[in-house]
Amino acid sequence: xxxxxxxxxxxxxxxxxxxxxxxxxxxxxxxxxxxxxxxxxxxxxxxxxxxxxxxxxxxxxxxxxxxxxxxxxxxxxxxxxxxxxxxxxxxxxxxxxxxxxxxxxxxxxxxxxxxxx
Amino acid sequence: xxxxxxxxxxxxxxxxxxxxxxxxxxxxxxxxxxxxxxxxxxxxxxxxxxxxxxxxxxxxxxxxxxxxxxxxxxxxxxxxxxxxxxxxxxxxxxxxxxxxxxxxxxxxxxx
Numbered sequence: 001x002x003x004x005x006x007x008x009x010x011x012x013x014x015x016x017x018x019x020x021x022x023x024x025x026x027x028x029x030x031x032x033x034x035x036x037x038x039x040x041x042x043x044x045x046x047x048x049x050x051x052x053x054x055x056x057x058x059x060x061x062x063x064x065x066x067x068x069x070x071x072x073x074x075x076x077x078x079x080x081x082x083x084x085x086x087x088x089x090x091x092x093x094x095x096x097x098x099x100x101x102x103x104x105x106x107x108x109x110x111x112x113x114x115x116x117x
Numbered sequence: 118x119x120x121x122x123x124x125x126x127x128x129x130x131x132x133x134x135x136x137x138x139x140x141x142x143x144x145x146x147x148x149x150x151x152x153x154x155x156x157x158x159x160x161x162x163x164x165x166x167x168x169x170x171x172x173x174x175x176x177x178x179x180x181x182x183x184x185x186x187x188x189x190x191x192x193x194x195x196x197x198x199x200x201x202x203x204x205x206x207x208x209x210x211x212x213x214x215x216x217x218x219x220x221x222x223x224x225x226x227x228x
Contacts, residue, residue: 045209045219047217047218094165103156103168103171103213104158104168104211107166109165
């Protein structure tokens with residue numbers, strides 16, 4: 001059974017940094033496509049970042065230059081380093097895994113990031 | 118980015134009756150190679166999204182057969198043949214042919 005579990009969310013001040021983690025079981029983060037998708041409170045879904053099997057990364061324009069996606073094969077864990085956080089980054093951040101790019105086969109329960117003074 | 122437009126915004130349905138949600142994309146979702154990467158997701162209250170349908174009409178494992186997807190090019194539809202209480206939630210279409218984008222969501226509720 002595939003399980004993805006996010007952690008690392010919390011309250012951070014504008015301009016601050018946070019690193020999210022996504023621990024995977026039953027699914028290997030380095031031999032599949034991994035994604036971060038976010039949902040602002042009461043709003044819709046926004047794809048944030050993707051890391052391909054070969055390590056190529058992509059970002060939404062809204063986070064480019066501020067967020068970095070990465071993975072650790074030894075821990076089978078996906079990360080999202082978030083810097084220069086803004087109020088409009090406030091959202092539940094979901095980790096999603098794909099066997100084919102851009103499909104969001106599997107989702108974690110999400111972790112809430114709140115950016116506020 | 119490709120804009121995904123869903124309608125209606127809200128869909129009150131009587132238990133046991135059918136429901137239909139429309140999704141339109143701002144450009145064709147047919148990828149070179151012939152596949153169309155249009156998926157449907159269900160988000161129940163307080164839960165993370167769950168994919169129901171991928172590549173327009175393929176049901177995911179464990180998804181009841183009362184859910185079906187259809188469409189082509191830029192126009193797509195999700196149908197629920199007989200709505201059950203557990204179907205309450207918000208439904209999103211998503212395209213994966215380009216940088217992935219979601220529709221705004223359709224809230225299904227029981228009348």
